[in-house]
Amino acid sequence: MPTRRARIPATRYPVERFTLDNGLRVVLIPDRSAPVIGVAVVYDVGIRSEPEGRSGFAHLFEHLMFQGSENLEKLAHFRHVQGAGGTFNGSTHLDYTDYFETLPSNALERALFLEADRMRGPRLTEENLRNQVDVVKEEIRVNVLNRPYGGFPWLTLPPVLFDTFPNAHDGYGSFGDLESATVADAADFFRHYYASGNAVLAVSGDIDTAEAVTLIERHFGDVPARPAPTRPDFAEPDLRAERRTSYTDQLAPLPAVASAWRVPDPVDDFAAYLPYVVLAEVLTDGDASRLVERLVHRDRAVTSVGGYLGFMGDPFDVRDPTALLLQSHLPPGGDIDKVLRTVDEELDRLATDGLTDGELARTQARMATHLLRETDAVLGRALKMAVLEQQRGEPGLLGELPRLVGEVTDEQVRAAAATLRPERRASVEVIAGGAR
C-alpha cells in the first residue's frame, strides 16, 4: 500500500505590483501580523556583468552604495537604519545585487527615503573607494584566504564548468583588479546598471497598501528615469567531455570534491528545471537520503555530502547558465575517484529503478517546510519576491513553490537523474595541504 502523503500546505500573501513612470517596478506584500517591515531594492546587475580586468567590481560597488548619497553623509545610512531600530545589509549575486532593511513599521518612510536617495546617486569619492577596497580585501581574507576550503566550491568550480569570463571568473575579485578600480569606473557602473528601470523595490510586512503607494511615489517618483541596459547573453554550450581539476589548499585538513552538471534554464524552462531542485534533495537531504545513506553511512566514503542548485545555493534567484552541484568532504586519505564512481552508480540506480515508496513525497514535504520557513521572515518575502519580479515578472511564484515542488513526479526526477552523466560533469578536487 503506498504511504499516505502529507498534504502540502500553502501560504497566500497578497501581492500588489505596479511600475512608476521612471520604470521602477514595485512589489508590495502586506502582512500585519507583527509590527515589522522588510524593504528590499534589487538591481539587475551582478558578478556576471562585471568587465574583464574588473573582477570583484559588482561586490565592491555594493560596498560603495553604503558610503553616502545625495542627502546623506558617509555613515548616515547605517545610523538612520539602526537608529530606527532596524538592521540592514546588501549582497552581490551572480545576476543581481540587493540592498535591504528590516525595521519596525514606523520607519517605513525613512527606509524609502534612504533607498531612493542612493538610487539617485551614491557619493563616490576616492577616499571612500580606497577605504572600501581595504575592507573588501579583509572580507576576502576572512572568507577565502585565511580559512580552509575558502571559496570552495563557489569560486573554484565555475572556472572548471565554464569558459567565458562572465561565468567563470572569481566574483570576489583579485586584489590587483580591486586595487586598480577607479571612481570613474564606479560612476560608469552606476550610470549603466543602477538605473530606475533596472531595479525592483519590494516592501513587505506591516504596511497599509494605499499609504505605502503614496510614500513610494513621494520618494521614488522623481528618481531620474533611466532605462535598463540590455542584458548580454551569457549562454555557453554544455560540456561534451568530463572536466576535472584539483588544487592544494594549504589550510585544509581533509580532502574534498565538488561536481557540477548544467541544468535547464531556470527562468525560460522552469518546468524542466524544477525536477532538478527536487533531485538534489532526494540525493542529499538528511540521513534518509540516497547519497547520505550510501556514502556517509554504508560506505563511509565521505564525512558529509550536500547537493543544491546554483553556485550560491538559492535555486530560484539565478538565470541560465547554472548547475546542480554535489559536494563532499572525505575522511583522511579518502578516495575521490571512488566517491565519484559511487555517485554515478547511485544516479544510475535512481534513473533505472526510480524512487521507493514514499521517498518523493517525504522529500517534497521537507522541501515545503524549508520554503515556508524562509518566507516566514518579513525580509525573506521582500527579497525573494523582488528577485522573482525582476527575473520572471512573477513575485507570487514564491507562494506557489511548495505546491509546484509537490507536483514534480517520480518520472521527472528519474529523467533528471539520467542526465547527470560523467561526460557532462565538471569536478574540482581539494588536496588537503593541511593534513597532519
Add this chain to the structure above:
Amino acid sequence: MSARSEPGLLTAPATPRPLPPLGPTRRLKVPRQTERTLDSGLTVIVVRRPAVPLVELRLWMPFGQAQLARGHLLAQTLLSGTETMSSVQIAAELQRIGGGLSAGLDPDRLMISGAGLATGLDRMLEILGEVLTGASYPAKWVAVERDRLVDGIQVARSQPAHLARTALLKRIYGRHPYAVQTPNPEQVSAVRPAALRTLHAQRVHPAGAVLVLVGDVRPERALDAAEKALDGWNGAGHTADLPPAPPLEPGPLLLVDRPGSVQSSMRLALPAVPRTHPDHAALQLANLIFGGYFSSRWVENIREDKGYTYGPHSVVQHSVAGSVLLAAAEVATEVTAPALVETTYELGRLATVPPTSEELEQARQYALGTLQLGISTQAGLASFVSAYAGSGLRLDFLPEYAARLAKASAADVAEAAARYLAPSRAVTVVLGDAERISASLATLAPIDTVPVPS
C-alpha cells in the same frame, strides 16, 4: 537623467531633502505563552504564531559537567536509532511530516531543535518521545558518527576563529568546565556505545528540562500532545551544578602563533552580568555604543575609517555559570597592533567619557527595535523563548527589559561602561603570525606567546 550633475558623481544635492521623521513608536507586541509543568518535571511552553503552517520545536535539558567527548558524541548519535526504528527510519518518518530534528551540545545544555509542518506536530513529538526514552546508540552508527566527529574537529582546528576561541576560553576559564568546549579526537575515538547508553540513562531526563513549541498550533492542544507523547519520559537522573565562572584575570596579552596567517584574530573578553541584573540594560547599551552594532564607535573607527577589518563585533554572552562580553575582529596582519590601539582607545574613551545623547538614543532605538524584529518569526521566537527559559525567564520579562532599556540614562550607561568596559579589565588574545606581529604588539602590552595547538 538629472540635469544637475552626473549620477554617481554627486557631492551635494541642489536642494537638500530632509530625513523623514519616524512614525509613532509601536508598542512592543509580545505574544502570549501557555505553559504546563508535567509530573516528570518537564516544562512545556507553547506560543501560538500562525504566520506560516509550521511548528518550531526546541527542547533543552541541563547537561553541565558531562564528559566532553561522550556528551558531544551523544548529541551526534541521539537520533541514530531506537529499539523499533533505525536512523534512516527516524529521518524518513520526520521528513514525511516535513520535519527534521537535530541535537547539539553546549557547556550548559543538550539541545534538540527542529521544525516541521504544523499538521505533523503529534508525530514529531511521538518520534521525539521515542528517541528520548529509547535511543539505542547502535554500534555501527556510533562508529560512523565517531569518525565524522573526529573529522569535524580536525576541520574546526584548521579554522582561525575556532583556534582563537579555544585559546580565549582556556585563558578566561582556567580550571572551570567552560575552559575546554571541544573534545580531543583521541577522547572521541575512545568512546564506546555503552558509555553513551550510560550517559543517556544518567542525564537525558525531563527534570529541569524545557520544551518550547512555537507556530501554527492551538496551545492547549499542543500541551496535551506533548504531555501524551512524552508521558513515558521519566526519572530525575543525575544533575550536576556548575561552579560560578571565575572572574576575569587581566594579564599579559596572549599571542597564539599561527605562522602564515594573513590576518590576525583579535579577541577581548570583558566582564558582564546576567539578563536579570540591574546593570544589564545599561551594559547592553554601552556594548552597542562600543562595538555591538554597525553604527558603533569601534566599527566606524577600525572598519569605516581605517579599513583594518571587515566585521568587528562585540556581544554579551550569557551562560549558566556567568556572563561575559566578547569582542572579536579579524584584522590585516600588518595593522594588528594599530587595531589593538584603536580598540583599547574606544573602550577607554567609553569607560571615561559619557556617550552623547544622540549616540545613546540611537543605540536605545536599535536595542528596542531589534527585540521586536527578533521575535517576529516562528524560528526567532522559539529560540528567544528557549534562551529566556534558560535564564529562568518568560516572555513577560520582555516588556520589563524594554522598560529598563527605555529609561537607562547616559549616566547609567557611563557607569556601566566604566565598570564593565574598562580596558584594564580586558583579557586579550591575538592569533596570528607572531614573527610579523609580536614586536609591534610588544610595544603596547606585555606578551605571552604560545604556539597554535596542533
